[in-house]
Amino acid sequence: MLLLILRDLQYRRWRVGLTVVLMAIIMTLLFIMTGLVEQFNTEPYMAANRAGGDMNWVVDQGTGGPFTSPKPVAAERFADVPGEPILVAPSSIDGFQVRLVARSYDALVEPTLVEGRYPSSAGEVMIDESADLPIGQSVSLGGQPATIVGLTEDATVLAGVNIAFVTLDFGQSVAVSGQDLLLAKLTDQTPTVDPSLKILTAEQIGDDALVPLDGAISSVTLIKALLWLITVIVIAAIIYISALERTRDFAVLKAVGGRTSKLGGSLLIQGLVMTLLAVVVAGLLQLAIAPSFPLKVRVPTSAWFTIGGGATLASIAAGAAGVMRVRSTSPAEAFA
Amino acid sequence: MTTPLVAIDDLVVEYITDRYSIRPLDRFTMHAPPGELVALLGPSGSGKTTLLSILSGMIAATSGSVSVNGIDVLGLQGSALEHYRRETIGIVFQGFNLIPSLTARENVAAPLLVAGHNRKACLARAEELLHEVGLEDRGDHKPMQLSGGQQQRVAVARGLVGDPMVLLADEPTANLDHISAESVVELLRRLRDRGRTIIISTHDNRLLPAVDQVVHMNPDQAETDVEVAEVELPAGGVLFHQSGASDFVYEILSGTVDIVREYADGTSVVIATRSAPAYVGELGPMLGFPRSATVVAQGPTKLLRLTTEQFRLRHAEQT
Numbered sequence: 001m002l003l004l005i006l007r008d009l010q011y012r013r014w015r016v017g018l019t020v021v022l023m024a025i026i027m028t029l030l031f032i033m034t035g036l037v038e039q040f041n042t043e044p045y046m047a048a049n050r051a052g053g054d055m056n057w058v059v060d061q062g063t064g065g066p067f068t069s070p071k072p073v074a075a076e077r078f079a080d081v082p083g084e085p086i087l088v089a090p091s092s093i094d095g096f097q098v099r100l101v102a103r104s105y106d107a108l109v110e111p112t113l114v115e116g117r118y119p120s121s122a123g124e125v126m127i128d129e130s131a132d133l134p135i136g137q138s139v140s141l142g143g144q145p146a147t148i149v150g151l152t153e154d155a156t157v158l159a160g161v162n163i164a165f166v167t168l169d170f171g172q173s174v175a176v177s178g179q180d181l182l183l184a185k186l187t188d189q190t191p192t193v194d195p196s197l198k199i200l201t202a203e204q205i206g207d208d209a210l211v212p213l214d215g216a217i218s219s220v221t222l223i224k225a226l227l228w229l230i231t232v233i234v235i236a237a238i239i240y241i242s243a244l245e246r247t248r249d250f251a252v253l254k255a256v257g258g259r260t261s262k263l264g265g266s267l268l269i270q271g272l273v274m275t276l277l278a279v280v281v282a283g284l285l286q287l288a289i290a291p292s293f294p295l296k297v298r299v300p301t302s303a304w305f306t307i308g309g310g311a312t313l314a315s316i317a318a319g320a321a322g323v324m325r326v327r328s329t330s331p332a333e334a335f336a
Numbered sequence: 337m338t339t340p341l342v343a344i345d346d347l348v349v350e351y352i353t354d355r356y357s358i359r360p361l362d363r364f365t366m367h368a369p370p371g372e373l374v375a376l377l378g379p380s381g382s383g384k385t386t387l388l389s390i391l392s393g394m395i396a397a398t399s400g401s402v403s404v405n406g407i408d409v410l411g412l413q414g415s416a417l418e419h420y421r422r423e424t425i426g427i428v429f430q431g432f433n434l435i436p437s438l439t440a441r442e443n444v445a446a447p448l449l450v451a452g453h454n455r456k457a458c459l460a461r462a463e464e465l466l467h468e469v470g471l472e473d474r475g476d477h478k479p480m481q482l483s484g485g486q487q488q489r490v491a492v493a494r495g496l497v498g499d500p501m502v503l504l505a506d507e508p509t510a511n512l513d514h515i516s517a518e519s520v521v522e523l524l525r526r527l528r529d530r531g532r533t534i535i536i537s538t539h540d541n542r543l544l545p546a547v548d549q550v551v552h553m554n555p556d557q558a559e560t561d562v563e564v565a566e567v568e569l570p571a572g573g574v575l576f577h578q579s580g581a582s583d584f585v586y587e588i589l590s591g592t593v594d595i596v597r598e599y600a601d602g603t604s605v606v607i608a609t610r611s612a613p614a615y616v617g618e619l620g621p622m623l624g625f626p627r628s629a630t631v632v633a634q635g636p637t638k639l640l641r642l643t644t645e646q647f648r649l650r651h652a653e654q655t
Contacts, residue, residue, distance in 0.1 A: 003442065003455060004435075011437030252433045255394065256494065257422030258450035259415075331421075332394035334429050335385050335506055 005266050008246070009273070019238050020278045023311075026231050027282035028289065030307055033224040035290060035297035040159060040217045042298060044209030047157035048202045050111045051101045052086060055186040057200040058193055063183065065200070065208025067099055067157045072181035081197070083187030085168060089175035091142040093131070098164045099157055100142070102171020103186075111165060116150035122170040126150035130296060131162045141166070142174035157209055159216060160295045228310065235311055236318035239271040243322030247329050255331035264323030268316065275315035279308045340367035340403075341533045342374075342391070342502060347400035349386055352600040359579050359626075360386045364400070366551050368535060370501070373528040375544060376537040378553025379624055384537035385430075387553075388504045391535065392427055393417050405501050422451055426495030428505035432487040434479040434494075440486075441466060441475035444493045465493040469523060485516025492523060503527065505536040509543065521546050554624055565641045569593075569633035575616070578630045582620025585647040588612040591637030596630045609634070618647060 062071045066088040087102040116135040129151045137148045155163040290297035349361040360383035376384045402409040444462035469489040509517035595608040
């Protein structure tokens, strides 16, 4: 029976190839959309982690979140708060929007170093590698000259805005004209603070940075749902049409004593082979395409199982409809 | 007397199409002993393919009995029917019906492959049969690379792969040139000589001298050597019934008749009315088709009964 399946796939190789490519393209988009949603959902929490690890942020009551509505206040407001001072403020590098994270040199060992070194003095910047700025590149940070000394990863926020890490003094010089202002103090404790201050956990900061992305996430999720629908319809239609095309063959094979179960099984196997081939091609395609996206596409491992499993289920359902077609095919049609 | 391998008795097949019922086989009887080449002769629509479909267990009969090698074919179902098709009969379809994706060898082996037999053994058996039909050097060719005659011989080999006692062939020479047709007939005769019963359907009279038994599928031919005669009908009298054998043409001398189409649900409708002078029922006998409607007299009616030849001469004189 496998010989008959193989021969049919060979005989219709161009059509099978085009079908696999068509299914693969749609599934590639599904992979990409899944990766974008994953990136949107994880980016704020990773940004919070890159800026302050798992520590709590003691901020002014007027600060909604460090990345969405930062409100630097005088450093003496935090005089009684134990912890590491930090300043987060919007800025720009060569005209591109960034979020500045300024901490003391010792504390700047938090983000993972991919290349170069951590900034240790004024004029030195470490930035996410997606900014495409090489080590040694001279840039203008908030109007002040600076040099890229280190590259990190997964340090973006608000859908791709790069985080630039600098020393605290340099950050204050760039963002608040050298005033001794801070956004927060980072502490691994939960201190009792003045009523004018409040404590935010790293998770709350991630939650806050996620809010501006709600619309984008909903839109991409909707597109993802539509792509799922298209994927299922395309797979089902292709496999069912394939069964219809072979009605005559099935009639002949039934007429010469072929078992309906075996003929139907061959149809199911054929559909599954094409679908799984398309999943593999889609997986490889997304690996090739994803780096060219301006946003990081973070395809979770589970997507392989979800998309592969969903496509397989669609294939089985369509194959089952095809099997019903085989069942209802009268061998007498072979005489027609 | 030799016990028949194939025995068909009082077979009736009736089906409904476009609301009215058609009866391609009506109390049909035929017996074929082992090792006989039987031709079912008749025009399109005479029930030849219907009979082959019945013999291969593909369609149900309305009544009657069909026995092949002692097996009650009409009672077969499910796996017993699949087994019967694989082991007891072989089928050769009109137009070959080879599977285009398979080579000649794989086409021959296909019935065994789909039954789940060992692939190597299936292909070896196919090779053997290709040799038997003279195509041992064409085993790797796809159907489109073979001539019509070669495709037909592959189809015959496929029909033989289960070593059946009965081979059914639907118009085996219909799509072939005379040279290919001759080689196929020769092949069928050779297979018959080895003890198989072979039943072919054909509308080609030229095959008849080569077969052992001819079964005429439209035996109710109109008589040709009868005198012109008058027929009188009372009001409501039926001249002929729908689906009945077409024998004569009738000329209405006086009175009026209704031409009535009868439907399977028991209803009927008058589709035309004819009054003297007019003819009625002329197409059926000319074409050899059964009556397509019932003709009923509205009141006392007098008609002239004519054979088709008498009708043709009389009609020519009038025009």
